[in-house]
């Protein structure tokens with residue numbers, strides 16, 4: 098499909114099913130749960146069916162659109178799936194990733210919220226449509242909605258001697274701060290487009306929506322109650338959309354890495370959200386930094402810690418988010434990717450994410466307006482136009498079209514923006530641990546006694562346990578090697594089921610081949626040797642299965658022959 102529009106849920110459903118129909122050799126689709134309003138939460142499994150089952154391969158999780166208005170996140174997932182189909186057999190990395198790994202892609206965790214954002218007359222809510230914490234209608238206040246019938250919820254500017262803003266002398270569209278001591282000019286108050294319930298003629302407050310949940314605060318890791326973490330829900334994973342994801346991920350220990358797509362800011366975010374990097378295992382932090390550096394090189398987005406550089410308030414932290422949960426409780430390397438940066442598009446280089454909204458130079462606003470006038474051909478910023486408000490009288494309505502300029506890329510720029518990510522996702526798959534057979538050997542010790550030797554290896558960059566946290570918190574067990582003996586063959590020595598432990602990868606090798614690196618030596622700690630002695634007649638065949646929850650599964654048959 099052409100990537101020049103955002104898909105409502107029925108259209109996204111059709112697009113996903115069409116992909117699966119075109120490439121049943123690569124894709125399958127299942128509903129992992131139903132939303133509050135009963136819509137399917139779709140999950141596409143992407144791997145080459147011919148090279149083995151999804152459960153037998155290391156996996157990367159990819160999701161999007163847990164927040165209602167962040168619809169570009171769903172499109173990034175769809176674009177990724179289309180890229181896999183397009184580049185399979187053409188691009189060596191994509192082909193190898195599909196041969197040896199699996200992607201679990203959940204494009205729209207929150208279909209109910211996305212339907213509101215994509216409605217003809219959109220409504221903005223944070224996340225799920227389930228009323229929370231109260232079911233009744235809210236009491237009084239300014240209710241955001243489209244009052245001039247143009248299908249957008251914009252901004253009202255209202256003349257008011259107590260307003261904090263005045264028109265800039267550099268661009269009449271732009272409002273700037275009034276000097277603290279200034280008086281006697283024409284000043285404005287900015288309010289969301291809407292009408293005021295129970296207006297008393299003097300005071301205005303904003304009406305809270307009935308839908309106060311934030312599904313990305315409802316995950317179990319460091320979940321906190323409402324008074325500490327707004328929108329977290331009544332208990333961890335209380336919401337059906339989050340429960341569906343948690344159940345699926347918990348049932349798939351092969352998930353080694355994960356990316357949750359959100360909008361916006363143009364940044365790759367990693368745990369922790371709630372504590373400093375000092376609290377993270379050093380090896381995990383360094384690995385996170387390596388994955389982030391690759392991400393920056395491939396996507397153009399900086400990679401940062403939420404705690405250190407992406408705080409909504411300098412004294413507050415957030416908890417209960419997906420990426421923290423996937424790292425903290427599941428021991429996988431998880432990221433939140435905030436797609437799209439209007440500031441960077443407008444040529445504002447090194448801007449400070451959330452802090453930028455508190456204060457920034459007026460030049461930045463002028464750059465954004467210039468970008469609107471040229472690149473966006475005026476479609477981003479709606480000129481102020483007079484409107485007679487039923488309660489406030491003469492006002493003006495206009496300003497930025499936030500949904501498709503700020504919260505999401507304009508449709509014309511969508512494909513270019515989501516094309517940043519597929520190569521990084523594929524690279525993440527290719528660094529996961531992968532169990533393979535190094536060598537096998539059958540040695541005849543006596544006419545009917547045989548020694549079987551199997552050497553396994555981890556060919557991946559990450560160790561089989563993936564994170565030190567997973568090891569420390571006992572989230573992964575070792576390679577389990579299992580013999581299946583045919584009739585007439587008996588085990589003399591060794592365990593029929595054997596725990597062969599963890600295999601290292603190359604992730605912790607030093608960055609340079611110095612004398613110190615050589616002193617440490619590149620020992621073969623990515624290999625393990627397993628031996629058994631069996632008794633049986635020549636020609637018998639013994640099946641060996643070796644499985645690691647994360648690194649995959651190998652199956653081989655050893656024939657008793659000299």
Ligand SMILES: [Zn+2]
Pocket residue numbers: 164167359360
């Ligand atoms: Zn978000």
